Amino acid sequence: MTRALRLALAMLAALWALPAQADEMRPGYLEFTQLGQGEWKLVWKAPVIGGLATRTKPAFPAFCTQSPPQARVDGLVLIAESRLTCSKDLAGAQVGLTGMDQAFTDALLRIAPMRRPVQAARLTPDRAMVTVSTVPDGREVARSYFVLGIIHILEGYDHLLFVVALVLLIGAPGRVVKAATAFTLAHSITLVGSTQGLVGLAQAPVEALIALSIVFLAVEIVKRDPERPNLAERAPWVVAFLFGLIHGFGFAGALREIGLPESDVPTALLTFNLGVEAGQLVIIGAVLAAIALLRRFAPSALRPAVLSTTYAIGIISSFWFIERIAG
Template sequence: MIRLLRLLAAAMLALAALPAHADELRPGYLELTQRDAQHWKVVWKAPVLGGLATRARPAYPQFCTQSAPKARIEGAALVAESTLTCTKDLAGSKVGIAGMDGAFTDALLRVAPLGRPVQASRLTANEAMVAVSAVPDAWQVARSYLALGVEHILTGYDHLLFVIALVLLLGNLWVVVRAATAFTVAHSLTLIGTTLGLFGLPQAPVEALIALSIIFLAVEIIKQDPAQPRLSERAPWLIAFGFGLIHGFGFAGALREIGLPEGDVPIALLTFNLGVELGQLAIVAATIATLALLRRFVPPALRPAVLAASYAIGITASFWFIERMIG
């Protein structure tokens, strides 16, 4: 029991150490669009946090020269546009990003040549350069944005804590599944609508409301009384749907920061959302499994463990809420 309490205390400290801006480590984005036989438009988007803006730069073959980039700051990212002039075709040569070794985030590469399919690749510190294919894989965009969706829910700590808190509140697998489905439908609606420009909300209040939604669930867990079920327990799908709408605006903001590949918006949007769902299912499964193990092997520790986790989640979310309100 003492060991369990120590582990819970360590978990609380770890949660408290999570960054205030829970979605701040965005991937970089490098796009090369061919204009004619020798010229390419280059767009390089590097998040200020994570190391790419200060450490990394696009890298090209020796037969290419780049014009002086026109740089600007958009949100929390450095955006630079330039023209790349190459004396021969890029097919078979490597392009990518130099200086990713010290960065804490990955990057997306999109190469759109004339008369050939678009190539999309994920760049990491271990694989920062990729060969431009003469006939690229048509599923590259789908794979890249699917991985981004999974990564976003697993490293977007505010969304992650919301899903964990939802499971802690409801406990029962099938009730969780129904609530998670309502959450999925809701955030899919606002993610798609916002990304396609049908509607939208300013990002700052959205981020504050996301933190508030986590605080609400933490309080609901702590005040649970089997004799008097609260609204969140009587109609969990309604609560999950309402908060899902808000979280969808948050997902859309992240996707806007990442950037959607021009010409591949539908497949990128669909697979990003699917990736979010896969990551969400992984979180639900891991939390349910942890609760089941506690219930089976140390039943007396189940409620104290849930309460300890709820206080840790609530404290972390409260810190985020205050930080986001003061800006």
């Protein structure tokens, strides 16, 4: 077996390992929403992969009693809902998760009192409990949503594959940066517009269009002819901008799941976008580095590796498109 073929098969295996539910949030999500005096709704969304579903459970003060949780499984996520009846206000008390030291992924905490701003925090094995505050810490909001943006681009596999395909199509670092900037600008526009209620699209067609955008890039890579450059090669920033508008609605859908802190919406949106951009730069850097290494040490393997990766991307994104259209 030649080195080029082994490399191609390794890339195919890595891509096939991506889960079918491409855009699910991989961190856990714990929400406390106040319904009335001393009454709270507790929602716990735990991905099956990562240990949260089997090794952790919500934690709250001893002066709160919990109703029997109503649990269901949605895709790869366990969702449990219950009610808390608390004899005192939660302000100043601690909430979070027990068993985080045995899990392999983090969780986002959202606390929504009736007459106070929403509080957001990131729960980790080193910080599994958070004190409920009367005024959320703006720096905590910034940190939480920045990390959330990074996680979403790195573990939202359809967005990740779009960026990989964009790099494979363009190749030149300078042009890749321009296209990535156009993509970021576009998804920022629709993300802000959608979360603020100015524009909107139903999530199902958005997810299908995101998959279709990856298929389009894969086709453009495969049929590339150096003598007759296509539109995506001649003006990649235009294509990246147009598809970025669609991907922005996908990012907005992720933010709708976790909500935005009422007192720090601009901070949360800005840092989430910065996190997405940071994640994109990591992906771009890794793909460009792999291309540079192949070009230097195994130039004959570069084209087979690119084509094999592209076919895998195209097949997976076609499956996502069909799955999302079907329903």
